[in-house]
Amino acid sequence: MxxxxxxxxxxxxxxxxxxxxxxxxxxxxxxxxxxxxxxxxxxxxxxxxxxxxxxxxxxxxxxxxxxxxxxxxxxxxxxxxxxxxxxxxxxxxxxxxxxxxxxxxxxxxxxxxxxxxxxxxxxxxxxxxxxxxxxxxxxxxxxxxxxxxxxxxxxxxxxxxxxxxxxxxxxxxxxxxxxxxxxxxxxxxxxxxxxxxxxxxxxxxxxxxxxxxxxxxxxxxxxxxxxFVQFHPTAVAGVPGKNGFLVTEAIRGEGATLHDARGERFVDELAPRDEVAAAVWTTMRADGRDHVDLDMRSVDAAAFPNVVRALRDAGLDPMRELVPVGPACHYTxxxxxxxxxxxxxxxxxxxxxxxxxxxxxxxxxxxxxxxxxxxxxxxxxxxxxxDLPPLPSRVDAPPEEPTVARPSRATQRALWERAGIERSADGLTALLDDPHPLARAIGASALARAESRGAHRRLDHPEQDPAMDHVHLVATPGATPRPERWS
Missing domain, CATH: 3.50.50.60 (FAD/NAD(P)-binding domain)
Structure with a gap:
C-alpha cells in the first residue's frame, strides 16, 4: 500500500x-x-x-x-x-x-x-x-x-x-x-x-x-x-455455477414447500429462519444427502423472474423440477x-x-x-x-499500515465446520488459534455463550438459558467477551 x-x-x-x-x-x-x-x-x-x-x-x-x-x-x-x-x-x-x-x-x-x-x-x-x-x-x-x-x-x-x-x-x-x-x-x-x-x-x-x-x-x-450468524435455509446446492445462490424466502411465502428424500414435508416453511435452517440441516443428515428439495412448481414464475431465470440458465427449470437446497451462511x-x-x-x-x-x-x-x-x-x-463538532485545526498523520485481514480458505472452512449450524466446545476452542482475528473473536463469543439460542446451536448445551435473556456478549481484542444486559 x-x-x-x-x-x-x-x-x-x-x-x-x-x-x-x-x-x-x-x-x-x-x-x-x-x-x-x-x-x-x-x-x-x-x-x-x-x-x-x-x-x-x-x-x-x-x-x-x-x-x-x-x-x-x-x-x-x-x-x-x-x-x-x-x-x-x-x-x-x-x-x-x-x-x-x-x-x-x-x-x-x-x-x-x-x-x-x-x-x-x-x-x-x-x-x-x-x-x-x-x-x-x-x-x-x-x-x-x-x-x-x-x-x-x-x-x-x-x-x-x-x-x-x-x-x-x-x-x-x-x-x-x-x-x-x-x-x-x-x-x-x-x-x-x-x-x-x-x-x-x-x-x-x-x-x-x-x-x-x-x-x-x-x-x-x-x-x-x-x-449469532444466520444461515439461510434455501441456498441452491449442487447446481454448477449456482452453488449458494439464494432462493428467497418470499417464494415459500407464496406456497413453495420443502421435502425430504421420501418426498414428505418436514417443517413449517414459514417458521423463523433458525427453525427452518435447523430442520433442513437435520433432515439432510438423516437422509445422507447434501440437500433437501424445494418444490416451487405451484408458484407464479412471473412473480420471481430473476430466480427462475438464474436457475434456468444453470440448466434447472424450477417450474418443472425440484430445486436442491441447503443452508448457507447469510447474515451476521x-x-x-x-x-x-x-x-x-x-x-x-x-x-x-x-x-x-x-x-x-x-x-x-x-x-x-x-x-x-x-x-x-x-x-x-x-x-x-x-451534529458532530468540526475537525480540530491540527490532526495526527494518517496511518500507513492496513488494518483489514482477508481470510484464507482454511479459515473459511474452519468457520463452516466449527461455527456452523451446529457447534461444540471442542470446535469453537480450535477457532481460538485461527490466524484471522475476526474468526478468533467469533469463536470466543460462541464459546462464551454456553446455551442454544436462535441461530446459535450448541450440541453440548442444547437448551436456552433464561438467565441469558437480553444478555449480549461484548468483545474487545484479546479479552474474554463480557456480558451486558441491553434494553
Whole structure:
C-alpha cells in the first residue's frame, strides 16, 4: 500500500460502503446540506445489497401496526432483541418506505395500485414490500445510486477500498484508502456490510468478510453478538455455477414447500429462519444427502423472474423440477456496538446496516427487517453525523499500515465446520488459534455463550438459558467477551 498522500479537503460526512445503508445515509446527509464523500469497493449498484432478494418489512396493511411488527421481531429474536432498537425500526419503517417511494423506488403493486405486501417467515401479517418480485435490492440500489451521483454535494469514489481508519487524539477524523488517499471528515460512517463470506458456504459475495467490523475494532470500537450468524435455509446446492445462490424466502411465502428424500414435508416453511435452517440441516443428515428439495412448481414464475431465470440458465427449470437446497451462511446479527443513532464509543465514528449491532435482531433476524434497518438507521446516522463538532485545526498523520485481514480458505472452512449450524466446545476452542482475528473473536463469543439460542446451536448445551435473556456478549481484542444486559 502506498504511503497516504496529503489529505484532500475534508468532507462533512464520509460514508464507507455503498449498499442500501450507505447509499441512503449519504443521500440523506446530502439532502440535508452536508458535503458527502462515499467510498465503494465496487462500481455503484454492484454491492451486496444489489443481490438482496428480500424486501422491506413495514407495517403498512390495514390489519397491521408497528406493535404487531415489534411482537414478531421479538418472537423471532428469541429473547435477545433490544426492545428500544426494535421499537425504532418498527415505528419508523412505514415512513422509510414512503421516503424511498419519493426518491423514485417503485415497489410492486396490485391491479388497484396498492402496495403488494408479501408474507415471509416469522411474520404474522403480510408486511414485506418488494420491487420486481425478488429484485428488490437491485432496484433499490440502482435508484439510490442514480440519485446520489446526480447530487452536487456528493463525491463518489468507486473501485476504492478503505484500509484503515484515521484517528487523532482518540477521535476518528477520516480514513485511508488502498490508493494512498487520506480522506478527512467530520463524521465517518461505516456501512461495509457483514461477515458472512468468512464461511466457506455462503450466499454473500466474496467481499463480505467483516471489513467494517475490522476497521472499527482497530480504531477502538467494541463488538457484540458475534456468535449469532444466520444461515439461510434455501441456498441452491449442487447446481454448477449456482452453488449458494439464494432462493428467497418470499417464494415459500407464496406456497413453495420443502421435502425430504421420501418426498414428505418436514417443517413449517414459514417458521423463523433458525427453525427452518435447523430442520433442513437435520433432515439432510438423516437422509445422507447434501440437500433437501424445494418444490416451487405451484408458484407464479412471473412473480420471481430473476430466480427462475438464474436457475434456468444453470440448466434447472424450477417450474418443472425440484430445486436442491441447503443452508448457507447469510447474515451476521453481530457487529460494531452502537446506539440508536449509529454512534459508537469512538468519537467521530458511526456504523449502520450489517456492520452495526444495535441489538435489533437478537439471536435470529426476522426476514426483511435488514433493509428496513438500513433505511431507518441510515437516516438517523446521517442526522447524527451533522451534529458532530468540526475537525480540530491540527490532526495526527494518517496511518500507513492496513488494518483489514482477508481470510484464507482454511479459515473459511474452519468457520463452516466449527461455527456452523451446529457447534461444540471442542470446535469453537480450535477457532481460538485461527490466524484471522475476526474468526478468533467469533469463536470466543460462541464459546462464551454456553446455551442454544436462535441461530446459535450448541450440541453440548442444547437448551436456552433464561438467565441469558437480553444478555449480549461484548468483545474487545484479546479479552474474554463480557456480558451486558441491553434494553
Amino acid at each position: 502506498p504511503a497516504p498522500q496529503a489529505a484532500e479537503p475534508p468532507a462533512d460526512v464520509l460514508v464507507v460502503g455503498a449498499g442500501a445503508a450507505g447509499l441512503y445515509a449519504a443521500l440523506r446527509a446530502a439532502r440535508d446540506g452536508a458535503r458527502v464523500t462515499i467510498v465503494s469497493a465496487t462500481p455503484l449498484a454492484q454491492t451486496a445489497s444489489y443481490w438482496a432478494q428480500g424486501g422491506v418489512a413495514a407495517a403498512l396493511a390495514l390489519d397491521d401496526d408497528p406493535g404487531q411488527h415489534l411482537a414478531d421481531t421479538e418472537r423471532a429474536g428469541r429473547g435477545l432483541v433490544r426492545r428500544s432498537a426494535a421499537e425504532v425500526v418498527c415505528r419508523e419503517a412505514p415512513d422509510a418506505v414512503r421516503d424511498l417511494e419519493s426518491l423514485g423506488v417503485v415497489f410492486d403493486a396490485d391491479r388497484h395500485g396498492r402496495l403488494a405486501l408479501g408474507l415471509e417467515g416469522g411474520h404474522t401479517r403480510r408486511r414485506v414490500v418488494h420491487a420486481g418480485g425478488s429484485a428488490t435490492g437491485r432496484r433499490l440500489v440502482r435508484q439510490l445510486s442514480a440519485r446520489l451521483v446526480a447530487h452536487r454535494h456528493v463525491t463518489v469514489l468507486e473501485r476504492t477500498r478503505v484500509t484503515a481508519l484515521w484517528t487523532s487524539d482518540g477521535r476518528v477524523v477520516g480514513a485511508v484508502t488502498d490508493d494512498g488517499r487520506a480522506l478527512a471528515a467530520r463524521a465517518t460512517v461505516l456501512a461495509c456490510g457483514g461477515s458472512a463470506a468468512l464461511w466457506s458456504r455462503t450466499t454473500n459475495p466474496p467481499g463480505s468478510v467483516g471489513i467494517g467490523v475490522q476497521l472499527a475494532a482497530a480504531a477502538g470500537a467494541e463488538l457484540a453478538d458475534l456468535e 446479527m453481530g457487529g460494531v456496538v452502537c446506539d440508536l443513532h449509529g454512534a459508537t464509543a469512538v468519537p467521530g465514528l458511526l456504523v449502520i446496516g450489517e456492520t452495526s449491532c444495535t441489538g435489533l435482531h437478537g439471536a435470529n433476524r426476522l426476514a426483511s427487517n435488514s433493509l428496513a434497518e438500513c433505511i431507518v438507521f441510515g437516516g438517523r446516522a446521517a442526522r447524527a453525523a451533522a
